[in-house]
Amino acid sequence: KEKNHITMTSVGKFLLPYNCNQCVKTFTINCDQCGKTFTTMSVLKEHLPNMDGKPACDHCGKSFSRMSGLKRHQHSHTGERPYECDQCGKAFTTAYDLKVHQRIHFGERPYDCDQCGKTFTQMVGLKGHQQLHTGERPYGCDQCGKTFTQMAGLKRHQRIHTGERPYGSLLKLLNQTQHKQKKNKNTGPGNKVTEK
Numbered sequence: 001k002e003k004n005h006i007t008m009t010s011v012g013k014f015l016l017p018y019n020c021n022q023c024v025k026t027f028t029i030n031c032d033q034c035g036k037t038f039t040t041m042s043v044l045k046e047h048l049p050n051m052d053g054k055p056a057c058d059h060c061g062k063s064f065s066r067m068s069g070l071k072r073h074q075h076s077h078t079g080e081r082p083y084e085c086d087q088c089g090k091a092f093t094t095a096y097d098l099k100v101h102q103r104i105h106f107g108e109r110p111y112d113c114d115q116c117g118k119t120f121t122q123m124v125g126l127k128g129h130q131q132l133h134t135g136e137r138p139y140g141c142d143q144c145g146k147t148f149t150q151m152a153g154l155k156r157h158q159r160i161h162t163g164e165r166p167y168g169s170l171l172k173l174l175n176q177t178q179h180k181q182k183k184n185k186n187t188g189p190g191n192k193v194t195e196k
Contacts, residue, residue: 054063055070059077064070081091083098087105092098109119111126115133120126137147139154148154
């Protein structure tokens with residue numbers, strides 16, 4: 001009955017929870033099988049296949065809570081990057097990734113820190129930055145207990161314990177190049193060269 005009432009009194013394909021003008025009832029969109037509430041009918045429709053089993057990738061078997069996640073993931077197998085930046089030609093697997101990338105070209109930094117005013121192109125960047133202010137260091141090394149604000153810092157640190165040096169030869173080459181440039185810069189007319 002509630003579903004019929006929503007259908008009869010709503011307009012458009014995206015049905016939002018609302019207060020009905022005719023009977024003053026408030027309606028939400030709920031899953032009949034699990035009771036979860038959704039903001040739109042389209043999100044409910046995406047959720048429904050999960051009640052029979054999560055959608056899974058045919059190539060690798062990885063399962064997803066939503067069909068949109070599966071579709072995004074499938075691009076990793078096909079190599080398809082259908083969203084191309086009209087400024088630089090770089091291509092992305094999702095429209096969202098393209099949108100975030102384009103902020104670089106347009107100088108958009110919509111997320112700002114309320115403590116210091118530093119701005120970021122993504123919310124994840126802001127959240128990581130805010131940990132500097134709070135002192136939160138949620139990522140801990142299980143070998144020595146050292147903690148980090150970001151997972152990337154922990155992963156870099158863990159290479160000390162494993163001995164892994166993925167950029168070893170590249171860093172060595174870079175350091176040699178920088179050393180030569182610095183040495184050449186200091187050997188011009190009137191500069192003394194001091195070796196240590």
